[in-house]
Amino acid sequence: MRVTFNANGRPVEADDVWEGESLLFMLRERLGLPGSKNACEQGECGSCTVYLDGSPVCSCLVAAGQVQDREVRTVEGLADDENGLDPVQQAFIDAGAVQCGFCTPGLLVQTHDLLEREPQPSDSDIREALSGNLCRCTGYEKIMDAVRLASARKCSSNSSEVSQ
Amino acid sequence: MSARNSATRTIRGEKNLQDITTAHPDGIGGSPLRPDGTLKVRGEFAYSSDLWHEDMLWGMALRSPHAHARILSIDTTEALTQPGVYAVMTHEDIPGSKYYGLEIQDQPALAFGKVRYHGEAVAIVAADHPETARRALAKIKVEYEVLAPITTEEHCQNPETFGYVHEPEEYRGHASGNVVHSQKVVSGLGVNDDVRAMADVVVVGEYEVGMQDQAFLGPESGLAVPAEDGGIDLYIATQWLHVDRQQVAPVLGLPENKVRLTLAGVGGAFGGREDLSMQIHACLLAQRTGKPVKIVYSREESFFGHVHRHPAKMRYEHGATRDGRLVYMDARIVLDGGAYASASPAVVGNASSLSVGPYEVPNVNVLAIAYYSNNPSCGAMRGFGAVQACFAYETQLDRLAAELGMDPVELRQLNAVSQGSHLPTGQVIDAPAPVAELLQKVKDLPLPPPLDTEHHLDIRELPGALSNTSHGEGIVRGVGYAVGLKNVGFSEGFDDYSTARVRLEVIGGEPVAMVHTAMAEVGQGGVTVHGQIARTELGVEQVTIHPANTEVGSAGSTSASRQTYMTGGAVKLAAEAVRNELFNLGRSRYGWTYNDLSLIGGKVVSASAGVLISMVDLLGDQAIDLTREHHHRPTVPFDKETGQGFGHVQYTFCAHRAVVDVDVELGLVKVVELAAAQDVGKALNPLSVIGQIQGGSTQGLGLAVMEEIITKDGKVRNPSFTDYLIPTILDTPPQPVEIMELADPNAPYGLRGVGEAPTLSSTPAIVSAIRAATGLALNRVPVRPEHITGT
Ligand code: FES
Numbered sequence A: 001m002r003v004t005f006n007a008n009g010r011p012v013e014a015d016d017v018w019e020g021e022s023l024l025f026m027l028r029e030r031l032g033l034p035g036s037k038n039a040c041e042q043g044e045c046g047s048c049t050v051y052l053d054g055s056p057v058c059s060c061l062v063a064a065g066q067v068q069d070r071e072v073r074t075v076e077g078l079a080d081d082e083n084g085l086d087p088v089q090q091a092f093i094d095a096g097a098v099q100c101g102f103c104t105p106g107l108l109v110q111t112h113d114l115l116e117r118e119p120q121p122s123d124s125d126i127r128e129a130l131s132g133n134l135c136r137c138t139g140y141e142k143i144m145d146a147v148r149l150a151s152a153r154k155c156s157s158n159s160s161e162v163s164q
Numbered sequence B: 001m002s003a004r005n006s007a008t009r010t011i012r013g014e015k016n017l018q019d020i021t022t023a024h025p026d027g028i029g030g031s032p033l034r035p036d037g038t039l040k041v042r043g044e045f046a047y048s049s050d051l052w053h054e055d056m057l058w059g060m061a062l063r064s065p066h067a068h069a070r071i072l073s074i075d076t077t078e079a080l081t082q083p084g085v086y087a088v089m090t091h092e093d094i095p096g097s098k099y100y101g102l103e104i105q106d107q108p109a110l111a112f113g114k115v116r117y118h119g120e121a122v123a124i125v126a127a128d129h130p131e132t133a134r135r136a137l138a139k140i141k142v143e144y145e146v147l148a149p150i151t152t153e154e155h156c157q158n159p160e161t162f163g164y165v166h167e168p169e170e171y172r173g174h175a176s177g178n179v180v181h182s183q184k185v186v187s188g189l190g191v192n193d194d195v196r197a198m199a200d201v202v203v204v205g206e207y208e209v210g211m212q213d214q215a216f217l218g219p220e221s222g223l224a225v226p227a228e229d230g231g232i233d234l235y236i237a238t239q240w241l242h243v244d245r246q247q248v249a250p251v252l253g254l255p256e257n258k259v260r261l262t263l264a265g266v267g268g269a270f271g272g273r274e275d276l277s278m279q280i281h282a283c284l285l286a287q288r289t290g291k292p293v294k295i296v297y298s299r300e301e302s303f304f305g306h307v308h309r310h311p312a313k314m315r316y317e318h319g320a321t322r323d324g325r326l327v328y329m330d331a332r333i334v335l336d337g338g339a340y341a342s343a344s345p346a347v348v349g350n351a352s353s354l355s356v357g358p359y360e361v362p363n364v365n366v367l368a369i370a371y372y373s374n375n376p377s378c379g380a381m382r383g384f385g386a387v388q389a390c391f392a393y394e395t396q397l398d399r400l401a402a403e404l405g406m407d408p409v410e411l412r413q414l415n416a417v418s419q420g421s422h423l424p425t426g427q428v429i430d431a432p433a434p435v436a437e438l439l440q441k442v443k444d445l446p447l448p449p450p451l452d453t454e455h456h457l458d459i460r461e462l463p464g465a466l467s468n469t470s471h472g473e474g475i476v477r478g479v480g481y482a483v484g485l486k487n488v489g490f491s492e493g494f495d496d497y498s499t500a501r502v503r504l505e506v507i508g509g510e511p512v513a514m515v516h517t518a519m520a521e522v523g524q525g526g527v528t529v530h531g532q533i534a535r536t537e538l539g540v541e542q543v544t545i546h547p548a549n550t551e552v553g554s555a556g557s558t559s560a561s562r563q564t565y566m567t568g569g570a571v572k573l574a575a576e577a578v579r580n581e582l583f584n585l586g587r588s589r590y591g592w593t594y595n596d597l598s599l600i601g602g603k604v605v606s607a608s609a610g611v612l613i614s615m616v617d618l619l620g621d622q623a624i625d626l627t628r629e630h631h632h633r634p635t636v637p638f639d640k641e642t643g644q645g646f647g648h649v650q651y652t653f654c655a656h657r658a659v660v661d662v663d664v665e666l667g668l669v670k671v672v673e674l675a676a677a678q679d680v681g682k683a684l685n686p687l688s689v690i691g692q693i694q695g696g697s698t699q700g701l702g703l704a705v706m707e708e709i710i711t712k713d714g715k716v717r718n719p720s721f722t723d724y725l726i727p728t729i730l731d732t733p734p735q736p737v738e739i740m741e742l743a744d745p746n747a748p749y750g751l752r753g754v755g756e757a758p759t760l761s762s763t764p765a766i767v768s769a770i771r772a773a774t775g776l777a778l779n780r781v782p783v784r785p786e787h788i789t790g791t
């Protein structure tokens, strides 16, 4: 089958998609968007998290055909421009939250969503929001730091925008 | 252009397969950001599973549903006729050697004669789509005669009754019977009735550690590309490129120089990538089809596709005087090695030689032994034989403290090794060993506030968390301590040297250092540290990290906490050589006679005469390009009967304090805080060091309360993240870390390997805390709810 949808703001089209393929497989293997990761492909690790119509989903659990005419945003589309980084991405680098980085794309999308909904989350809020994203390397402490840092930076840049 | 270069060019997502250059002022001791960090957060870092090549096929393996069976026949005819299937291969199609292995070459690349574990690869296919490959696998007909699996210690010990895992004539190395390897350690008077009589108090315990999985997130994967010269280019996630090549080439029937490996992005390793997984299979299929072949394991296949941590059964006996001095220790450590040897011999070496822990014990008798069985193969995992022993001796120390009415930390401090102590192998610890201080550091940290269910109740912070199992009732807090002893580097006479190439030249008007090694960056941050070392030694800001490949000499394995020590040391040596060469250039050109030269901020500086010249002007268009090998001081094998010998390169120590809340009615555990203190000699990159300690501690937490591969009659029952649980962010507590930096005079910059020590003591500290909360014995990890509730 053919699937047409919007990926990171651009219309895309995938041909010869087999019905059993996941959105994750289509992104990674057919559309040149391998940023979303494939650590379990059964909804347990969150490494494949993408936005689907603005909500984070495990793209390994979404059938490719389900995204026909819909909006998908992946880690490759988090930053506003080609070369820049979203504050969440920058915070993950700065805080040392990236080791092997395999969990990172999913965590970035999930954190991005959390901070959109709740700009100043408590530690428990962060843990709850990220509880579906496994990381095997960091022990999560630096990930907590990264989310706190991104939150602080976003809030301070928002308040300086307001005061201008 | 050679086929090889054109092949490299068409691989998609190749950014990290090319040079990565970053500019930063920080040398060692700073925490500059990872050179690969930006690629990783943008989703542009090419992991081995992300590679893609025009015309590429998908490889897949058919695996045995039985733990032990004779293969009567394999019929591939129907699979071969499926449209889209390019090759189906069995052991009969292997052009070279049929065996491989890290230490003992006893593992068939594709099973023949027999399958010896559940999930052993029997046949492989290459097809145009993973689903085509999957369907082709289903068409392969294998006729098995199922045999009784050899799975228990009793089975293994009695091969005449229960059979051999490998036929006696097939045994290699020190293996015999169903024993892969064994090692004794005897020191002082050993342990006999006279020695026992010297002790006022004796504690004896039997302990068990379950089979833990590395559970790295990036599945085993890679891309094999056939080259025009008949060789293969393999892009792969591994821990040691050169040892992979050493095992792959003979199976392909190729000389090593025709098998070229490049490191693709690695999604964690933790020992699980020391053995080969899909490497040989992808290369065989690429060789057969003449097309690039990619293999990516599913999570289920990953559980079958790599070795695990050895499950252990241990009997420990400690005797002490009334005032708390250890008199003797007797230990028997039995490890289940599973079907193939993997790293079992070295794991046995570690388990035996480190079995005493960081304590002075005058009289010791130890036997560590690994059996072959039809359980999953076990080999390297972070902590490597020292984890199992640490759980046993630390539990023993707690029990001894209780028996003596002593504070458990004080008892440990009283018996702790320090610099100059003799270990039972006769090796003297000739570098700082601040075991008592590390314990004191975690003890002195403020405790987290008590659970306050009256004023502040957030169920997310309780055992059971969002399952809403308690609102504070039935919850008891406990605190526990533990400390461990780990070695750094390969031991027992093995020369695991590392090679580094450093090139200094002017690019775009600036001096740039390029570092080229074969080190596997698996997430640990070695590439960051290499840049820092080059900056420190060469006084430059711009450093280029060359992709890791087999064009340069071996860097040894990214394991045994050794990479910063060994390959970092090689980068230091190569950079120093480049620096000397640069000074010589100045001396010959300008007749300098200074002996006080250094490179600072891109300039050659004499301490007495000030700035002499900029590196840009001195170098001009010349490049200095030098390669150096770094060897650690030699070690020797342990004596087979007594375990005596200077067997380890370096020792490392970490202590933990765990605070837990236990729901004693439901048996649920919440680790409230996990504090660690570790001596790292010198923190080359403090941010990474802390990340290693927290990550390692968390894997220990997993072993303490949740992680275990469950087998029944050799069959794996839980090969998924649904059924094999690893800690989530909700399971993982705040982790304060105290760093000590007492230089080891034998190591580059005085550093001490960091990665593994925190994985040892985290587990027993947490279980000790659960014991403190419940009063239960808990002699087995992981501790499950039913162990707490007794149901
Ligand atoms: S890959 Fe989708 S949740 Fe793990």
Ligand code: FES
Pocket: A097, A098, A099, A100, A101, A102, A103, A104, A134, A135, A136, A137, A138, B217, B267, B268, B523
């Ligand atoms: S950084 Fe490796 S899994 Fe999170």
